[in-house]
Amino acid sequence: MRKTTPFLILMAAAWSAGAADLHPPAQTTAGNPISIASSGAGDATFYLIGPASVIKRQVKAGTDIAVDGDDLQNSGRYVAILCGSDGCGSSPFFVTPAAPNRVSLQVHPSRVPVGSVNGISAVAFVFDNLHNLVLKSPPVKFSILPKDGREVSADRPVENAIAWVRLTSARKEGTTKIGAAIGHADEVRVVEQVAAEACNLRIHANRDKNGFLVETDPVRDCSGNPVPDGTVVSFTMSDSAGKSTVDVPIKRGVAKITMPSKGRARISAASGVVTGNELEVGG
Amino acid sequence: MSVALRYCVLAVGLAGLLCAIAVLHLRASASDEVPRVQFNAKNVGPRAIEDLTSQHIPRDYALAWQTMEQALERNRPDLLDAYFTGFAKEDLTKRVRSQIRAGMHVRYQDRGHHLEGIFYAPAGDVMELHDRAQLDLQIYDGGKVIYDEPIDAQYVVLMTPGADRWLVRKLQAVSGEKP
Numbered sequence: 204m205r206k207t208t209p210f211l212i213l214m215a216a217a218w219s220a221g222a223a224d225l226h227p228p229a230q231t232t233a234g235n236p237i238s239i240a241s242s243g244a245g246d247a248t249f250y251l252i253g254p255a256s257v258i259k260r261q262v263k264a265g266t267d268i269a270v271d272g273d274d275l276q277n278s279g280r281y282v283a284i285l286c287g288s289d290g291c292g293s294s295p296f297f298v299t300p301a302a303p304n305r306v307s308l309q310v311h312p313s314r315v316p317v318g319s320v321n322g323i324s325a326v327a328f329v330f331d332n333l334h335n336l337v338l339k340s341p342p343v344k345f346s347i348l349p350k351d352g353r354e355v356s357a358d359r360p361v362e363n364a365i366a367w368v369r370l371t372s373a374r375k376e377g378t379t380k381i382g383a384a385i386g387h388a389d390e391v392r393v394v395e396q397v398a399a400e401a402c403n404l405r406i407h408a409n410r411d412k413n414g415f416l417v418e419t420d421p422v423r424d425c426s427g428n429p430v431p432d433g434t435v436v437s438f439t440m441s442d443s444a445g446k447s448t449v450d451v452p453i454k455r456g457v458a459k460i461t462m463p464s465k466g467r468a469r470i471s472a473a474s475g476v477v478t479g480n481e482l483e484v485g486g
Numbered sequence: 487m488s489v490a491l492r493y494c495v496l497a498v499g500l501a502g503l504l505c506a507i508a509v510l511h512l513r514a515s516a517s518d519e520v521p522r523v524q525f526n527a528k529n530v531g532p533r534a535i536e537d538l539t540s541q542h543i544p545r546d547y548a549l550a551w552q553t554m555e556q557a558l559e560r561n562r563p564d565l566l567d568a569y570f571t572g573f574a575k576e577d578l579t580k581r582v583r584s585q586i587r588a589g590m591h592v593r594y595q596d597r598g599h600h601l602e603g604i605f606y607a608p609a610g611d612v613m614e615l616h617d618r619a620q621l622d623l624q625i626y627d628g629g630k631v632i633y634d635e636p637i638d639a640q641y642v643v644l645m646t647p648g649a650d651r652w653l654v655r656k657l658q659a660v661s662g663e664k665p
Contacts, residue, residue, distance in 0.1 A: 259627070365614060
């Protein structure tokens, strides 16, 4: 009897300590309801602390505690706590992401010169329906849909919720759509492919009443795409009065300016890193 | 002799009391300290990380944790504005608001973070990181501690650049298995 008394006291203490115990599943999926078994008896307070929510409600210890899927939408670590008259018991558990069903696509830049090798990057982030990152998932399918060409697509593996690809822009200017798809979800971004730097810049000049009217031929890149209006062409004139430079934006495909000079002059043009022909006028 | 012994016991008792007060004070002001963050950017890619970025990421991540701990302890969602954006800010704001409704708050004793750069987007506009954090978490209902446990947690983090700092866009705890 003397030997069994401490054992009974220990058993009673263990029963008392376990009065507010909880047994949630070690792991569950985001958005799924669960039932948490509890032990003990009497009125108790149930707490569930998650990444984006805190629940506190009165329950009967010893019953199964139902938790709605709405309260388990965020993937991450949750702590379930049950406090009764004789203390609190707790148990952490993990909520893992649901199946991949959303993709967030970032494409840069939104405007790119034609023929830029690896000039476009597309990065896809894989989420479930509840905005949780899905770290392991099937590959993402990237697609390129040119305005007047056929679609090209390729799969890229997902590592740590990310799939990405580098692309070279087309030789011809115009818009192109870049898409990423996983499961039933897809996202599309539009990239404007614009002419690259001017190529073979040519100028010609005619005398007018105020000096020389200098004008470029239609300014095009090396692929033959017209360089966008607004691109600056710098005209430089050297004559007996010295050297002067004027920046002129391209309008309707050409840049032109009247440069005042009465004697002989040398005129050249440049756009970006490209220089054009040099003219010798007057005399 | 007995008087000396009495003074000795008193001194030891007083020292113990002072230590207890100091420990309590340290715990209370834990979120006022910037957590330690060790940053490893050796394996980050495909973009090579810039020197300035490799300095700013651990600094801003540490400040993000500090403000998050303060927001969750003081139930002040406004503190999240400085270093959080997107889903991370949305989720943490919801968490603080539900803490306020339940009359609860949490207190973190932050024992440091091992932060590893995993992915740096080619355009430099997003970085994915993995964090192994060591924390002591206390959960309070009113003034009563209902949970007090050390945690060895792992997080997947997305950070994006803001005007003058990197912001936490997603902070998701993952279970023990390697993601």
